[in-house]
Amino acid sequence: MANNHKWGMVIDIDKCTGCQACVVACQSENNIPINTEDLVLQRRAFQWIRIERYWEGTYPDIKARFMPILCQHCENAPCEPVCPVYATYHNNEGLNVQVYNRCIGTRYCANNCPYQVRFFNYWEPEWPEELKSQLNPDVTVRSRGIMEKCTFCVQKIRRAQVEVEQRDGEAIDDEQLRTRNLNPACVQACPSDVLVFGDFNDPNSRVAELSHDERHYKLFEHLGTDPNVIYLKKIDLEAEDEDHH
């Protein structure tokens, strides 16, 4: 790679309304199998990005909390060293990569992931005939026995590298990602600008700026996984009042 990127995401919990637009966008961008009732009941539903919902307090004094969870693309990923065939590894752009054609389906990685963001294809994915032509040709359809997870829409990153860097000889910045629709599907779909994607190595990017925000924290930071996804804390004036009592 000509430029040294470090892709990452900042998620502002304070803005999230739990609308699930990111979940739907991800589902259609990445050829994710349809989550039937059976699959959900078996706890085998696929959600590369999911909205976790928490209740705080008791009725009527209750608050709903939403938290988008996706692969954290850890710099020190617990899923990587346990793979016996190197099907998951860390590339030099900060991505935790799953190589489908190398995967033999041991599921060690999913068991070792503290964020529960890896999904195993227990069955061959099926789509109704009329939905088959909406599959994204840039993304492999994973067959039975393969582990899959969020890729940060690497197909769009590749497209950015080819179209912006190689074809036009320009640098990939926030503006290019946004105007050319090269942000990950979840980021593009988010109506309240919760999810911000970009290059941490680009000092002018929004992610670089937001990563120094005073509200920032990482999920399970104490485990030492060093995720490339940064969360910004919910602003709750009442909660702060309680703290100061």
Place this chain on the structure above:
Amino acid sequence: MPTSRSLKVVLALSLLVTVSLVGLVLFGLLRAWWSTPISVFGFVPGQVEQPIEFPHPVHVEEAGIQCDFCHRSVAKSEAATVPPLELCVACHMDLPNGTFAGMGHPSVEHVKELWEKGEPLDWKRVHRVPDHVQFMHEPHLNFFREQQGLETQQVCSLCHGDVGAMNEVRQVEDLKMRDCVDCHKQNNAPTDCVICHY
């Protein structure tokens, strides 16, 4: 004694036959794995029957048309694309008279017939990499053209062979991962898995 000797011969022969059969099957499987399947039962690897006979030499060697004149997207997107019927007609039809160049050739007559009926030409795909490989034509073509100074036709022939001389297009290179990685290493291109597999 003669019975036991003949029994031994039969046993030895059957052992020989079994071993050679197993060896043959293994050889076939290994060959299919490392390169292309052996042509048996009338199956010729890399050869596809097209809806019309399209002689590349007539267009490339005689008329001197460049690859990317018909395969228009090759320098602009991931797919090289096969030309639609309209592109054939655009060259073959003489607009003021409405006559067709090359009439009398069954292919041209078929093209004219389809054009009049308004039906598309259903080209069959010859080169296909597995689903888990995401190959983009654009960066490859542009790299060799701009950085190695090759002509378009030379670049295409690196993977597709000399199509300009083929009356019937067939796959000449294996296009296995080995070929990709060797070339990437020779040209200092990245060999990160996620460059092609996602």
